[in-house]
Amino acid sequence: MNPIRIDVKTSSGAYPVWIAAGLADRLDALEHEAGVARQRFIVSSPGIWRLHGEAFARAHPGTEVVLVPDGERYKQLQTVSRIYDALVRATADRSATVVAIGGGVIGDMAGYAAATYLRGVGLVHVPTTLLAQVDSAIGGKVGVNHALGKNLIGAFYPPRLVAIDPLVLITLPRRELRAGLYEVIKYGMIASPDLFTRLERETSAIFERKPEALLPIITESCRIKADVVSADERESGLRRILNFGHTAGHAIEAATKYRRFRHGEAIGYGMLAAAELAVTRGVMADADRQALARLIAKLGPLPSVTDLRTKDLLEVMRRDKKVVDGRLHFVLTPRIGETRIVDDVSEKELAAALEKIGCAR
Ligand SMILES: NC(=O)c1ccc[n+]([C@@H]2O[C@H](COP(=O)([O-])OP(=O)(O)OC[C@H]3O[C@@H](n4cnc5c(N)ncnc54)[C@H](O)[C@@H]3O)[C@@H](O)[C@H]2O)c1
Ligand SMILES: [Zn+2]
Numbered sequence: 001m002n003p004i005r006i007d008v009k010t011s012s013g014a015y016p017v018w019i020a021a022g023l024a025d026r027l028d029a030l031e032h033e034a035g036v037a038r039q040r041f042i043v044s045s046p047g048i049w050r051l052h053g054e055a056f057a058r059a060h061p062g063t064e065v066v067l068v069p070d071g072e073r074y075k076q077l078q079t080v081s082r083i084y085d086a087l088v089r090a091t092a093d094r095s096a097t098v099v100a101i102g103g104g105v106i107g108d109m110a111g112y113a114a115a116t117y118l119r120g121v122g123l124v125h126v127p128t129t130l131l132a133q134v135d136s137a138i139g140g141k142v143g144v145n146h147a148l149g150k151n152l153i154g155a156f157y158p159p160r161l162v163a164i165d166p167l168v169l170i171t172l173p174r175r176e177l178r179a180g181l182y183e184v185i186k187y188g189m190i191a192s193p194d195l196f197t198r199l200e201r202e203t204s205a206i207f208e209r210k211p212e213a214l215l216p217i218i219t220e221s222c223r224i225k226a227d228v229v230s231a232d233e234r235e236s237g238l239r240r241i242l243n244f245g246h247t248a249g250h251a252i253e254a255a256t257k258y259r260r261f262r263h264g265e266a267i268g269y270g271m272l273a274a275a276e277l278a279v280t281r282g283v284m285a286d287a288d289r290q291a292l293a294r295l296i297a298k299l300g301p302l303p304s305v306t307d308l309r310t311k312d313l314l315e316v317m318r319r320d321k322k323v324v325d326g327r328l329h330f331v332l333t334p335r336i337g338e339t340r341i342v343d344d345v346s347e348k349e350l351a352a353a354l355e356k357i358g359c360a361r
Contacts, residue, residue, distance in 0.1 A: 003030075004215075006222050009230040010140060010158045017138060017222050021211040023165040024052070027059040027099075027126065034161045036122055037095040043083055043110035044101040045070035048128055051171045056101055056126070063099070064090055070105040072258060075145050077153065083113035087121075097122030097160065103129035103176075104136035108154075111142030115157035123159040128168045130180025131264060134187070134221035137162045139229040150258070156234065164222070166214040174207070178299050179264035181206070182245075182271070185295060187221045189271060190244050191228075193337040195220045196295070203298050241339045244331040245271035248354065251316040252305060260303050268296050269305060269357055277345065277353040278332040288336050308359045310351040317350070 003020035018030055031040070042056065042065045049056075049067055057065070066086040068079050087096065098121060100110035107125050114123035125137035143154020169177065181199070188196030198217060199206070205213035225242070232238040249270025253261055275292050278284035296302070317328060327343045334340050355361060 004219055006219070006226045007230075008138060008140075008158070008162075008226045010156075010233055012158060015158055015161055017162040017164065017226060019164040019166075019215065019219055019222065021165065021167050021215065023163050024055045024126070024168060025059055027056070027124075027163055028061075030161060030163055031097070031099070031124060034124075036097045036124060036160055039092060039096040040064075040099055040124075041066055041083075041087060041090070041092065041096060042099045042101055043068065043106060043113070045106055048102050048106070052101070052128065052168055060099065068106070068109065070102055072105060072145070075105045075109055076147075077144055080109050080113050080116075080144060083110060084117055087113070087117050092117070092121065094118050094121060097124060099124045099126060101126040101128060102132070103127070104132045107132050107136050108142050108151075109144060111157055111159070112144055112154060115142055115155045120157070123157060125159045125162040127162070127164060129172060130169055130177055130218070131183055132180075133164045133166075133169075133218055134180060135183050135225065137164070138222060138225045140233065150254075164218060166209075166211050166218055169214060170209045172209075175262060177207070177209075179262035181299055182264035182268045182296070184217050184221050185292070186242075186244050186267060186271060187224045189292065189333050189336055190241050190331070190339050191224045191337055192220055193335075195224075196291075196336050200291075200295055200298070240329055240341055241331055243329070244333065244339065245269075245274055247317060247320065247328060247330055248273040248313070248350070250320060251313040252308065254316045255308055255312055265302050268299075268302050272296065272357045273350075273353045274330065274332060276356040277330070277349055278334065280349065280352065281332075283332055283334050283340065285335070288333070291336065305358050306360060310354040310359050310361060313354055313359060314347050314350060 003018045006017040040063045046067050098114040100107045127133040127137040140156045140158040142157045146152040202213045245267045249267040253266040275289040279286050279289050330345045332340045
């Protein structure tokens, strides 16, 4: 089967996102075609390499493999340093390419190393989690956490190409699959009623990792993200719609110190809060909110929020880096597939929405 190609435009040129089942075996040819030189460095994690290293090594004969840990707490400069060490030791030059094979943590760290080593070498993203396939590998954001905050250090650095193989998701733990699915629901909510109904219809086939169920939802999500970031690379306008569910979601993650929720799970709650707020304002039909709530419930139970106090969550939101000029931009979905950005959400409205999704007063 021919791979699907989606192009992402950036200020420094365009890059393709290739999607196909079994693509892992064809990476060598894809990279060659994209002009990637022979000096390549694979960056992955021990766990991913144990599961999928053989196939990826076959597609990269003679390539050095740098394995670094990939938990969120390792997403920091010290780990990136280990990637630099390997590049320096092998006297990698400007023509070298870093091939990031892993979830968002590996992609962000390897991408940051590629962006900064010799002021920039080649980068290829081979995302292996659903979240990375539909979100983090597309759009050019790379970076690491600082002890005092998430993703505080980073850059915009487009890859040469992104290669997505849904077959690698077979080994992905169910919770990680679900975490990615909430972002897919987000794409449906902001831009595609078809994607939304497909998720409702094919939930079990998706959980069974059937390629024919995964392929269309990944492709549609990538298309939406690619369109949005191509129109607004640096998040001055349109890109903000990708933050649907993220204002309250980030607050829930931060208030629980990033320990209780996978990012996507917190976004599940964030989308529900945004929908409650929109319904209360009269800009969204309650039937659409209920459809969203049903789909989220269908994926399985979310960790509890009943012990989180709205006043603490509001405090976190006030400090959110996405607050511009003291105003909180909030993405609402008047209908499934449509967005409206508002900047006049009061704390009272927010508190009421958070209580409706189960947070404590
Ligand atoms: N750059 C961006 O635009 C962007 C966007 C969204 C999120 N992110 C970042 O992405 C990170 C989260 O990424 P994530 O959710 O992919 O988490 P992750 O990279 O931590 O991966 C989750 C777990 O899945 C494992 N794993 C990966 N692929 C696997 C596979 N095929 N089979 C079995 N196990 C596998 C990993 O080893 C890890 O334990 C966060 O740091 C977040 O900040 C970045
Ligand atoms: Zn997100």
